[in-house]
Amino acid sequence: MRTSGCYFIGSIFISVALTNAFAHSYGPPPGFTAAPGDNARACTACHAGNALNSFSGSVNIILKSGPVYIPGVKQRVMVQVADAAQQRWGFELTARLNSDPANGQAGEFAPVDNFTQVICQDAGPLPCASGVSFIEHTSAGTRNGTPGGATFQFDWTPPAADVGPVTFYVAGNAANGDGTDLGDHIYTSSIQLTPADPVAPSVTASSVVSAATLASGPVAANSWITIFGSNLGVTSRGWSESDFTQGAYPTSLDGVSVILTAFGAPRLAYIGYVSPTQLNVLLPSDTNATSVLVQVRNTAGITPQVPLTVQSNAPQLLTVGGKYVSGTHADGSALGAPGLLPSIVSSPAVPGETIFLYATGCGATSPALIPGQVPGQAFGLVTLPQVTIGGIAGTVVSGAVVPGTGGVYQIGVRIPANVANGDLPVVMQLGTTGSVLALITVQR
Numbered sequence: 001m002r003t004s005g006c007y008f009i010g011s012i013f014i015s016v017a018l019t020n021a022f023a024h025s026y027g028p029p030p031g032f033t034a035a036p037g038d039n040a041r042a043c044t045a046c047h048a049g050n051a052l053n054s055f056s057g058s059v060n061i062i063l064k065s066g067p068v069y070i071p072g073v074k075q076r077v078m079v080q081v082a083d084a085a086q087q088r089w090g091f092e093l094t095a096r097l098n099s100d101p102a103n104g105q106a107g108e109f110a111p112v113d114n115f116t117q118v119i120c121q122d123a124g125p126l127p128c129a130s131g132v133s134f135i136e137h138t139s140a141g142t143r144n145g146t147p148g149g150a151t152f153q154f155d156w157t158p159p160a161a162d163v164g165p166v167t168f169y170v171a172g173n174a175a176n177g178d179g180t181d182l183g184d185h186i187y188t189s190s191i192q193l194t195p196a197d198p199v200a201p202s203v204t205a206s207s208v209v210s211a212a213t214l215a216s217g218p219v220a221a222n223s224w225i226t227i228f229g230s231n232l233g234v235t236s237r238g239w240s241e242s243d244f245t246q247g248a249y250p251t252s253l254d255g256v257s258v259i260l261t262a263f264g265a266p267r268l269a270y271i272g273y274v275s276p277t278q279l280n281v282l283l284p285s286d287t288n289a290t291s292v293l294v295q296v297r298n299t300a301g302i303t304p305q306v307p308l309t310v311q312s313n314a315p316q317l318l319t320v321g322g323k324y325v326s327g328t329h330a331d332g333s334a335l336g337a338p339g340l341l342p343s344i345v346s347s348p349a350v351p352g353e354t355i356f357l358y359a360t361g362c363g364a365t366s367p368a369l370i371p372g373q374v375p376g377q378a379f380g381l382v383t384l385p386q387v388t389i390g391g392i393a394g395t396v397v398s399g400a401v402v403p404g405t406g407g408v409y410q411i412g413v414r415i416p417a418n419v420a421n422g423d424l425p426v427v428m429q430l431g432t433t434g435s436v437l438a439l440i441t442v443q444r
Helices: 002-021
Strands: 058-063 075-083 088-097 108-111 116-120 133-137 148-157 166-175 185-195 208-210 224-228 257-262 265-268 270-274 278-282 291-298 306-311 327-329 354-360 386-389 395-401 409-414 422-430 438-442
Touching (some): 058 185, 075 088, 075 185, 088 148, 108 116, 108 133, 116 148, 224 291
Antiparallel strands (some): 088 133, 088 166, 108 148, 166 185, 208 224, 224 278, 327 354, 354 409, 386 422, 395 409, 422 438
C-alpha cells in the first residue's frame, strides 16, 4: 500500500512538473511586457536564472510607416525576436496611452494568422470587459526548431481620435526549445508613436500623369499613374508584402485611397506608394477605355474629381533615370552601358541578340488578368507591339505580364543586325499610340 501511495504521489509531482515546463508554449499570462503596471521582470518571472537583456539577442518592434499612428486607421505591426543561439520564440506586447501608461489601453489588436492571439488583463473573453489587452504568441507561433529568430505580425487599430502619444511595450522570449523554463533569453523593448492627423488632400487637374513619363496624356488599364498634390498622406512608404491579402493588391495605404468613377460607378484603384505630395497608383486591369474621374481620399477629406483619359492601350517603356530603357539580356543580366546602375553590372546590347524590355500600358492579355490579383504567371499579350531601335524595326518575339508584379510587361525584341553603335532611340508602338522616346546603348 505504501508503495502504491508513493507511486501515486510521485505521479502527481511529475504531472505538475510537466505542466510547468510547457505552461507558456501557448502564450504567457497577461501583464509580462515590463510596461508600467506590468511585472517589471517580464518573462524572467517564469523563465528564471537570467536577467533581462543579458544576452546578444534582441526584440524589435517594426512599424512600416514609422513611429506614428493615424487615428482610427489600422496598421500592420511586426515583432522580431532574434538570438543566434536559440531556436524557439515567443513574445507579449501591449499598447498604452502615455497619459495613463499603467491602465490606459490604446487601440485594439487583431491576429492575422495562427501565430498570435489576443488576451485580456481580466482573463475574460474578447472583447475585454475591463483593463488592458495584450497580443502574444500561440503554440504554433513558437516555431520550435527555427534557428536564429522569428517574426510575428498582427494588426493594430489605434483609437478613433487623437489621444496623444502611445507607447508599445514588448517582451520577447528567445528559447532553447528544450521544453523547460531554463536556458531561455528574455529581451524587452518599447517604442513611442505620435499621432499624425491628416489634412484634407488637394489635387489639380494637371497633377494626374503617367508614372512612366510624368506627363499628362492617355494611359491604359493595368498601368501606373502618378498623382501629385498636397496633404495626400501623412506617411511616406511603398507597399510591402504584408499589405497584400491572398494575392490582392492593396486599395489603401495608411488611410489613403484613390477612387475611379466611370459611367457613374465608383471603384478603388490600387495604391503602390503614398506620401504627402505623391501617390503611385495602379489602374485595375478591367478599367474601361473612357474618361475616368479620379479622386484622392484620406481620413480628413476627399478631392474634387479630376478627369483621366484611359485607352485600350497606351504603351510606355520603363526607364532607368528617365532616359535609358530598363531591360535585360537573355541570361537575365542588366542591359545598359557599364556603370549605368550603381552596384549592378550592366553591358550594352549587341546587334542580332534578343533582349527583354520592360514596359507598361501594353493592353489586354490572353487569358485576361484577374482584376485586383497579382498575376501568378506570364499571361501573354493579345497584340504584340512594334519596336524600332535606331529607326530600324526590331523583331518582337514575345510579350507578357511579369508574374508577381503589377502593371509591368516584358517585351522580347531581337535587335536589328544592321544598327549602328552608340546610344540609339527606342520607340514602342501599339496600334496608333507610341511611347515616349528612350535610349539603348548598342555596341558590337
